[in-house]
Amino acid sequence: xxxxxxxxxxxxxxxxxxxxxxxxxxxxxxxxxxxxxxxxxxxxxxxxxxxxxxxxxxxxxxxxxxxxxxxxxxxxxxxxxxxxxxxxxxxxxxxxxxxxxxxxxxxxxxxxxxxxxxx
Amino acid sequence: xxxxxxxxxxxxxxxxxxxxxxxxxxxxxxxxxxxxxxxxxxxxxxxxxxxxxxxxxxxxxxxxxxxxxxxxxxxxxxxxxxxxxxxxxxxxxxxxxxxxxxxxxxxxxxxxxxxxxxxxxxxxxxxxxxxxxxxxxxxxxxxxxxxxxxxxxxxxxxxxxxxxxxxxxxxxxxxxxxxxxxxxxxxxxxxxxxxxxxxxxxxxxxxxxxxxxxxxxxxxxxxxxxxxxxxxxxxxxxxxxxxxxxxxxxxxxxxxxxxxxxxxxxxxxxxxxxxxxxxxxxxxxxxxxxxxxxxxxxxxxxxxxxxxxxxxxxxxxxxxxxxxxxxxxxxxxxxxxxxxxxxxxxxxxxxxxxxxxxxxxxxxxxxxxxxxxxxxxxxxxxxxxxxxxxxxxxxxxxxxxxxxxxxxxxxxxxxxxxxxxxxxxxxxxxxxxxxxxxxxxxxxxxxxxxxxxxxxxxxxxxxxxxxxxxxxxxxxxxxxxxxxxxxxxxxxxxxxxxxxxxxxxxxxxxxxxxxxxxxxxxxxxxxxxxxxxxxx
Numbered sequence: 035x036x037x038x039x040x041x042x043x044x045x046x047x048x049x050x051x052x053x054x055x056x057x058x059x060x061x062x063x064x065x066x067x068x069x070x071x072x073x074x075x076x077x078x079x080x081x082x083x084x085x086x087x088x089x090x091x092x093x094x095x096x097x098x099x100x101x102x103x104x105x106x107x108x109x110x111x112x113x114x115x116x117x118x119x120x121x122x123x124x125x126x127x128x129x130x131x132x133x134x135x136x137x138x139x140x141x142x143x144x145x146x147x148x149x150x151x152x153x
Numbered sequence: 154x155x156x157x158x159x160x161x162x163x164x165x166x167x168x169x170x171x172x173x174x175x176x177x178x179x180x181x182x183x184x185x186x187x188x189x190x191x192x193x194x195x196x197x198x199x200x201x202x203x204x205x206x207x208x209x210x211x212x213x214x215x216x217x218x219x220x221x222x223x224x225x226x227x228x229x230x231x232x233x234x235x236x237x238x239x240x241x242x243x244x245x246x247x248x249x250x251x252x253x254x255x256x257x258x259x260x261x262x263x264x265x266x267x268x269x270x271x272x273x274x275x276x277x278x279x280x281x282x283x284x285x286x287x288x289x290x291x292x293x294x295x296x297x298x299x300x301x302x303x304x305x306x307x308x309x310x311x312x313x314x315x316x317x318x319x320x321x322x323x324x325x326x327x328x329x330x331x332x333x334x335x336x337x338x339x340x341x342x343x344x345x346x347x348x349x350x351x352x353x354x355x356x357x358x359x360x361x362x363x364x365x366x367x368x369x370x371x372x373x374x375x376x377x378x379x380x381x382x383x384x385x386x387x388x389x390x391x392x393x394x395x396x397x398x399x400x401x402x403x404x405x406x407x408x409x410x411x412x413x414x415x416x417x418x419x420x421x422x423x424x425x426x427x428x429x430x431x432x433x434x435x436x437x438x439x440x441x442x443x444x445x446x447x448x449x450x451x452x453x454x455x456x457x458x459x460x461x462x463x464x465x466x467x468x469x470x471x472x473x474x475x476x477x478x479x480x481x482x483x484x485x486x487x488x489x490x491x492x493x494x495x496x497x498x499x500x501x502x503x504x505x506x507x508x509x510x511x512x513x514x515x516x517x518x519x520x521x522x523x524x525x526x527x528x529x530x531x532x533x534x535x536x537x538x539x540x541x542x543x544x545x546x547x548x549x550x551x552x553x554x555x556x557x558x559x560x561x562x563x564x565x566x567x568x569x570x571x572x573x574x575x576x577x578x579x580x581x582x583x584x585x586x587x588x589x590x591x592x593x594x595x596x597x598x599x600x601x602x603x604x605x606x607x608x609x610x611x612x613x614x615x616x617x618x619x620x621x622x623x624x625x626x627x628x629x630x631x632x633x634x635x636x637x638x639x640x641x642x643x644x645x646x647x648x649x650x651x652x653x654x655x656x657x658x659x660x661x662x663x664x665x666x667x668x669x670x671x672x673x674x675x676x677x678x679x680x681x682x683x684x685x686x687x688x689x
Contacts (some may be wrong), residue, residue, distance in 0.1 A: 044200065045203070046162055046165075046166060047162045047166050047204045047206060047207075050159060050162055092193075137204065138203050138207060139203070139207035
């Protein structure tokens with residue numbers, strides 16, 4: 035069974051790039067969210083194995099979403115995805131339940147190595 | 154990671170963010186206290202920064218990074234919002250726009266942004282600085298001319314819509330045409346004739362406007378080959394020929410990933426390492442050659458390498474291990490054996506490398522090519538090299554086709570496939586062969602193939618077809634006969650691609666709606682014939 039992944043990023047650009055990398059490596063991308071609130075709803079609905087959260091997003095940012103999703107107590111892992119300079123936020127996210135992080139710009143090896151070390 | 158494929162998305166989203174910034178900055182000048190405006194502006198800059206860094210557009214990334222920092226400070230109240238700050242940001246926006254236009258036009262991003270970045274940094278530190286002049290002079294100072302260029306940029310999708318409309322016009326035209334058969338009005342007949350000429354000329358113009366040269370696609374290939382060669386430690390030179398040939402942009406776009414995949418296979422599996430080539434007395438660097446030429450309304454693209462060729466025995470062994478019966482494998486012609494490489498999951502690479510053989514194989518290439526009405530052939534000489542031949546239509550959508558009938562159902566057969574149409578006594582069609590041009594060709598009943606019940610009738614129509622693209626033997630015609638009950642008009646059909654789930658339907662390559670509203674399938678001749686002959 036391929037792992038089910040939910041992607042949350044406010045740009046279609048990164049959602050598409052991330053999805054291409056994941057699909058190419060055999061992951062099953064079950065949903066895409068463009069903000070933190072959508073990510074929370076979709077996480078509860080789709081029960082993915084993994085949620086990838088961008089930090090800077092409208093409505094609910096990635097950190098808020100990570101906290102809310104962790105609070106659902108679902109059997110899933112959260113990976114934060116952000117640009118350089120947001121290490122403090124990522125660290126806070128990890129304290130609140132995220133398992134790892136990816137620093138943009140994305141590269142196939144960066145993404146896949148991070149994910150395979152987590153699930 | 155090849156990011157060029159994300160450029161369209163980049164342009165689209167960055168364009169949206171740039172207009173968002175413009176609106177935001179202007180709103181900020183009017184109402185400095187609105188925190189949601191600051192939040193939105195911050196996100197716009199942040200998104201532009203991330204995407205530009207990923208695409209490798211460094212000046213845009215650096216500039217938006219400095220802007221983002223400044224906005225963050227404004228957001229947290231560390232910096233007061235002043236007119237100086239907003240006008241500095243507007244100046245930077247002009248530079249971002251200028252850079253963005255260069256990205257669009259594939260021009261180098263050689264605008265010096267360092268004074269702007271410095272001005273943003275000092276603003277972020279709360280030191281006002283003299284306003285910086287924008288570094289580009291897209292228009293000479295003080296000359297705001299309003300002349301328009303004679304070349305227009307339009308969304309490619311507009312042409313899709315136009316073509317769809319012309320397709321509808323063709324359908325309307327065909328119902329008018331059938332009305333002229335029963336009409337005595339000369340004016341009406343002339344009018345319909347004139348309308349037909351206009352619709353045709355409109356169609357030709359749109360088709361022409363949609364054409365792009367292969368060069369546009371091939372421009373990215375030297376880089377692909379270079380990277381692959383580097384990664385595999387091989388020496389490869391890419392040469393091309395006939396890249397000035399134009400194709401419909403949809404087809405050209407569809408060719409992109411199959412072409413890259415074929416080249417990957419060639420470099421990764423076909424071409425030997427430098428040592429092995431030296432031992433074999435082969436030249437270095439190895440060669441990958443892409444050659445395109447036009448054949449009637451189709452383009453033939455050959456990708457050949459001078460590598461080690463395909464190992465038939467290994468392919469056969471793989472096929473056996475995948476459950477293909479031994480009898481079947483033994484009875485295969487050489488062309489059929491080579492085609493095994495297109496079976497899903499049948500890559501002969503012994504190890505899965507990071508470059509190819511990761512589950513996406515030649516089967517995907519074949520499917521992609523066929524979905525555009527193209528065909529794929531393989532030629533390979535052991536130790537000498539492999540040649541993959543793609544034959545694609547140059548234009549899409551309007552296909553000349555013959556309307557045929559079998560078992561009370563109507564179908565379309567592409568005219569480009571038809572060699573001859575003959576009416577024969579049904580008895581003459583019972584043997585499974587028909588003598589044509591001095592040799593026996595296999596014949597197949599369309600109704601039989603599709604499982605349609607057929608009434609007995611004294612005479613039927615045999616359509617002699619070129620079913621190339623099915624039985625191997627690239628380049629040579631592969632004739633077969635298709636038996637139908639009857640045939641009627643030749644029509645210009647606006648063929649729409651099949652969408653899931655009916656895209657899984659074997660034997661049909663598209664669908665069209667006739668003038669009277671009936672939907673009709675366009676037959677995929679190679680598929681129908683090969684399926685019928687394999688089944689027998």
